[in-house]
Amino acid sequence: MEHKNYTKHFIFLSVLLVMLFFVNISLGSVSIPFKDLLNILSGGIASKESWHTIILDFRLPKAITAILVGSGLSICGLLMQTLFRNPLAGPFVLGISSGASLGVAILILGSSVFGGFLVTNSVSNWSLPIAASLGAFLVLSAVIIAAHKVRNTMSILIIGLMFGSLTSAVISVLAYFSEATRIQQYLFWSFGSLGNLSWNELSIFGLIYGLGILATLTLIKPLNSFLLGENYAKSLGINVKKNRNIILVITSILTGVITAFSGPIAFVGLAVPHIARLLFTSSNHKILLPAVALIGAIVLLICDSIAQLPTSEFTLPINAITSLFGAPVVIWLLVRKKRIFV
């Protein structure tokens, strides 16, 4: 297509991403000199043995998780906004995060309600992601079955919201009957966290993420035709129903796996597509998809770095940071530009 040259934009964002990646890794409760950091990353030896573990087993997987989660959620947000032609849509409109939350809630809170036969007291590393995945999968199946029955795409949006309400209601009931410590544990999960992934988990996460992104590339053409509405898309030879279902499945799997491993991270998926559209002034998905992925990764790296910044023992909940710093930025951008697009 004949369009502006966005090479400069992309180079700038890529450089920014790499810089933020290193900034992110260098931040933490233990300060490690940048020279040692580079040494460790390039396979060399640092001044202190323990720094290896800190960098390689904690900070590096966390930074990679931030990149995958940020770009993944943002791409899903873009898919949903284009599919529903609604600027308010995000990766969680299908109720996926509610489903994941339900799974985790049943695991953590349910044990006190159902008498502890569901899990032992110590929630293992894998049980949380598995419970979240199962919950997300449950809601996903329900939404896709419902999507198959209704012809109107907007109805799917409302059905997703309804499933969200339903699961929240169940969680409230569970919480009402739970002990305070359990509720706290659940609350901590719902804050979101990027730092809980081992390399094993990260490789599974990365594999599913990679497959999801590859599948998304094949959607560029139908996504662009959706910009004209479903009837025009159909008249351009696009199988609307098939592509709609592919979009739903990809979004569900990506957001499901992201929520399973990092908790329900708010805001990024809704906001980043808008930031990308404002920066690139384009609706063409050939440009928007890579732009959204880059900006999403950058935004979450920044948020995670802010969460680390008080170089104390504490790490602030990532979910609070994304909204606390992100929302005003988007409000400011939109007020300045005055016009929003899908």
Next chain:
Amino acid sequence: MDNQKKNIILKTEQLSIGYQQKKDTQIVISDLNLEIEKGKLIAVLGKNGIGKSTLLRTLSKVQKAISGDVFYQQKKLSEISEKELSTKLSLVLTERLPESQLTVYELVALGRQPYTNWIDKLSEKDIKKIDFAINQTEINHLKNKRFYELSDGQLQRVLIARALAQDTEIIILDEPTAHLDLHHTIKIFSLLKKLVSETQKTIIISSHQVNLSIQLADEILLLKENNYHLDTPKELTKTNAFENLFSKDLVYFNQELQQFIIKDI
């Protein structure tokens, strides 16, 4: 119908159109037998709610027929895949485009989707077709504008360019002049007339412009409560077919002036 029609591109047999919801069927028009020749500008006229849009939507497979068949060059519409149909027929619809930042060029280029590869890369041929469409519709100066910046008249020409870029033998337009003043309405009509004569395309358009249609269309399809006529404007005027197009208490058709005149109120 007359029998000497040659080169028929579009045909309907016992076509009934309307809406079907579960067991509730609402037929708008039944038993349509139409034959449309290649390279003609056809205007579909009729009062509001008579089924102009329903007919055009059925012909373009946006909605299903209740019964009967539509044929494109002997082939049943129900047996033509969406993919194949997209190279035979293009549309200009009345619905508003969703808000987006598409430029005019990008919008016209989307018309090439049936021919582009999986990642939508434009070939040299695609670019030629796009340029041709842009030149024919005289929107060269608008190329880099976003479509939301356009006036209604400009947007209609851009949408026609998009349909033209799709390079199909038939273009169907649903009330393309609905929001336009007389000047822009005439501009669209004469553009369509020019396209038919220069590119041999078949263009079917629904409209409320009786007078303009009589002057510019090759044939007119008149849809009325209980019957329909498809013929040249001349023939239709001669047989006084326009007479009861609208309810007679307000207007009557003046054959000499070829237009509806308001009765004394």
